[in-house]
Structure formats: C-alpha cells, structure tokens
Amino acid sequence: xxxxxxxxxxxxxxxxxxxxxxxxxxxxxxxxxxxxxxxxxxxxxxxxxxxxxxxxxxxxxxxxxxxxxxxxxxxxxxxxxxxxxxxxxxxxxxxxxxxxxxxxxxxxxxx
Amino acid sequence: xxxxxxxxxxxxxxxxxxxxxxxxxxxxxxxxxxxxxxxxxxxxxxxxxxxxxxxxxxxxxxxxxxxxxxxxxxxxxxxxxxxxxxxxxxxxxxxxxxxxxxxxxxxxxxxxxxx
Numbered sequence: 001x002x003x004x005x006x007x008x009x010x011x012x013x014x015x016x017x018x019x020x021x022x023x024x025x026x027x028x029x030x031x032x033x034x035x036x037x038x039x040x041x042x043x044x045x046x047x048x049x050x051x052x053x054x055x056x057x058x059x060x061x062x063x064x065x066x067x068x069x070x071x072x073x074x075x076x077x078x079x080x081x082x083x084x085x086x087x088x089x090x091x092x093x094x095x096x097x098x099x100x101x102x103x104x105x106x107x108x109x110x111x
Numbered sequence: 112x113x114x115x116x117x118x119x120x121x122x123x124x125x126x127x128x129x130x131x132x133x134x135x136x137x138x139x140x141x142x143x144x145x146x147x148x149x150x151x152x153x154x155x156x157x158x159x160x161x162x163x164x165x166x167x168x169x170x171x172x173x174x175x176x177x178x179x180x181x182x183x184x185x186x187x188x189x190x191x192x193x194x195x196x197x198x199x200x201x202x203x204x205x206x207x208x209x210x211x212x213x214x215x216x217x218x219x220x221x222x223x224x225x226x
Contacts, residue, residue: 025207033214042201042216043155055211092214100144100214104154 001027004103006091012109013081021076021106025093031101032074033057034066035090043090050073050096079109113138113183113204114126117217120217129191131173132220137183143205144185146176153226158200161185172196197224208209 005024013019025032031050035043036059045058049068060066063081068074073093076083086109118133136142146158159170166178176187187200202217 036217042219045213045215048213058213092155099160100149101157103156111218 004091004101006024006103006106008106009104010107010109012111014111015081015083017081017110019081019108020061020110021077021078021089021091023074023076023093025072025074025091026101029093029095029101029107030102031094031096032068032072033092034060034076035092035102037088037105038084039087039092041087046076053056058073071076076110083110086110113142114215115144115204115217117200117202118164118222119220120132120218121223122222123225124192126194129185130187130192130196130222132185132200132222134176134185134187134217135183136185136202136204138204144176144178145203145205146170146174146185147201147203148198148199148215149201149219155201156161159186192222192224194224194226198223 001035007022025106033048034046035072047066049054052068064078066076087104088107090105092099092102114137116135144161147155147187148158149155158174159168161168161178169175174189178185199221201219203214
C-alpha cells in the first residue's frame with residue numbers, strides 16, 4: 001500500500017524567501033501532522049489537521065502556515081525563511097488514535 | 112500530560128549481542144506508547160506499539176518491548192543486534208489535547224553497532 005508521500009524531497013532556498021511543502025496522506029487517514037526535525041534534534045510537533053480543520057498547534061512559528069485541502073493533502077507554507085529553518089520536515093498521517101505513519105520528509109536548506 | 116524519557120542518548124553494542132534501549136513514561140492513565148526507528152537521512156518507521164492489549168509487544172525486525180506499569184517503563188529489546196540496526200530510536204506517546212491526539216517524541220537514543 002502506498003505510504004505518506006512528501007514533496008519535494010529536497011529544497012534549497014535563500015533567506016527571506018518562501019517555501020511550500022506538500023504532503024499526501026495515506027488514503028482514508030483522517031489526521032495529518034507536521035513535524036520539524038533540526039540537525040541532531042528530536043522531531044518537534046508543528047501542527048495537525050483532523051478532517052481538514054486544524055486540530056492542534058505546537059511550536060509552529062507565525063511565519064509558517066498550513067492547511068489541508070478537500071482531497072486531504074496538506075501544504076506547509078513557510079515565509080521569510082531564516083537559516084534556523086533548515087531542517088527535515090516530516091508529514092505523518094493516521095486514523096484517530098492510531099499510530100502515525102510518516103513520510104520520508106522534505107529536507108529544507110536555507111542559505 | 113503524558114511524556115516519555117529516554118534514559119540514554121547513545122547505546123553501543125557489538126553485533127550479535129543483546130540490545131536494550133530504555134524508556135520511561137509518565138501518565139495518569141494507561142498510555143499509548145510507541146517505538147519509532149529513524150535510519151540516517153530516512154523517515155520515521157513504526158517499530159511497535161502498546162495499546163493495553165498485551166504487555167509484551169513484538170515489533171518488526173526482531174524487536175520487542177515490555178510495558179511494566181510498576182516501573183512506568185517501556186524498554187525496547189532485541190536478543191541479537193545486527194549491523195543494520197544502527198539507527199536512532201524514539202520512544203513516543205500520544206498526548207491528548209482537546210480530544211485530539213498528538214505524538215510526543217522522546218529525545219531519541221542513537222544505537223551504534225560495532226562488528
């Protein structure tokens with residue numbers, strides 16, 4: 001079965017630019033999560049959506065926003081990029097109260 | 112609130128020897144606990160999960176974990192390490208916020224396997 005798909009796999013941006021990361025959850029999963037993993041760090045929860053509505057919010061900067069569309073894919077929009085935003089961004093999907101299934105992540109490098 | 116503590120940042124073993132990765136949890140009720148593995152530059156893969164059906168949980172790749180309520184522990188074990196087990200392992204729990212669950216990661220334990 002297809003897993004969580006994230007695109008792009010790698011992204012290089014300059015400071016102050018914007019970036020959009022995409023996530024396609026597993027079919028019929030009702031919840032999507034975004035995590036940020038800095039170099040040598042554990043993944044930090046950013047935001048989640050349940051049935052296209054924001055369900056929880058973690059340490060997501062105000063410069064970032066996310067949404068889930070009618071086809072359940074989600075996008076993480078990042079503006080005014082900073083060097084510290086360089087990280088691996090994971091998307092995960094799940095059914096309610098079931099284990100999360102993670103994508104392979106998007107590696108964002110800000111120069 | 113539920114949380115997990117991974118007691119070791121690094122664990123080194125020799126190939127063929129047992130693996131023990133320690134995780135303690137704090138929760139006022141029966142938690143949902145997970146172990147995820149992350150190989151270098153890869154995504155996070157679910158190893159196993161505990162959801163109160165059985166205290167000894169078997170996962171993929173020969174790993175298992177035992178839920179011990181008296182010790183508030185959920186340690187990950189494997190009888191014999193393989194070189195391919197070298198990776199970072201995260202103990203996680205589901206936290207509930209306003210009825211929605213969020214996965215909270217431990218700090219991770221890097222498993223190093225030497226020949």
